[in-house]
Amino acid sequence: MINEQAVLRPSTRRRRATQPKPIPAPAPHLPERIAFAGCANAQKDAQASVHVQVLCWPIVPNAWSSLTQAWEIVRAGRGEATAGLAALNLPASWIRGCAPQLGAPFRDTPAEESSVAALLTRTPIEIAIAIVDSREAQGTAGVVERAQPQALSSCLATYSKVVRAQKRAPCALLISRTQGTDVDERFLNEFAHCRTVMTESEWLNELHLRFWNQAVEPLPLELAQVVAAAVLRHQLDDRGFNPIFEAVLTKLVHNPFPYKSPTKGKRR
Numbered sequence: 001m002i003n004e005q006a007v008l009r010p011s012t013r014r015r016r017a018t019q020p021k022p023i024p025a026p027a028p029h030l031p032e033r034i035a036f037a038g039c040a041n042a043q044k045d046a047q048a049s050v051h052v053q054v055l056c057w058p059i060v061p062n063a064w065s066s067l068t069q070a071w072e073i074v075r076a077g078r079g080e081a082t083a084g085l086a087a088l089n090l091p092a093s094w095i096r097g098c099a100p101q102l103g104a105p106f107r108d109t110p111a112e113e114s115s116v117a118a119l120l121t122r123t124p125i126e127i128a129i130a131i132v133d134s135r136e137a138q139g140t141a142g143v144v145e146r147a148q149p150q151a152l153s154s155c156l157a158t159y160s161k162v163v164r165a166q167k168r169a170p171c172a173l174l175i176s177r178t179q180g181t182d183v184d185e186r187f188l189n190e191f192a193h194c195r196t197v198m199t200e201s202e203w204l205n206e207l208h209l210r211f212w213n214q215a216v217e218p219l220p221l222e223l224a225q226v227v228a229a230a231v232l233r234h235q236l237d238d239r240g241f242n243p244i245f246e247a248v249l250t251k252l253v254h255n256p257f258p259y260k261s262p263t264k265g266k267r268r
Contacts, residue, residue, distance in 0.1 A: 037176040038224030040232040053151035075105040099222035117243035130154035170203035178211040
């Protein structure tokens, strides 16, 4: 008698061996290994432009979740206080312009800047910034445009020093707001260049750069945009008190402003 199972078993194994294996989905990145990049630009005049590049990364595992929780508490607490302002159709503040979600609970009230500064202060992160100012470089606006991707390299180099000094697990994902096909492509090329020249930073080979192009952004990405905008406003006019800029100073791992230091306890 023919053993039917014995006959079928080998052929079954052969068929299964030829079937393509499904490609596993990429593992999600841990929040503590995600960094966010922000940038801000201003055309001062025909011969002067300023570009600010920012890199923000967490220093504790729950850094980004603590930002979200603090923001949700503020939003819940200020819901009734700002409900009537929604119907006034006030012009959006500079914070709402670059971070509409982050600034939403404040509805352009006088406390908006100080409240966002408080959120930044409480969020356990560190920041690296790079500034390209054609006025200092004695160049033109085109110089700044070409140097924008290089500002990202400067931020990554600063972060690399932090990784080596603190022996901390480096970030594996960098998220930036999309700036259009041409600018994104320049950033990708500069990012690839960093991997080539920063040979001591092997972690760069595992770092992925992604551009966010959806309408609703993660709060940390909006926070990075606010940081960049606050630094830009300081570059353009450093005479007024900028509470968000003052909060940024307390988070910097390096200080490109030799004549500035955090003003503790200062109030509006």
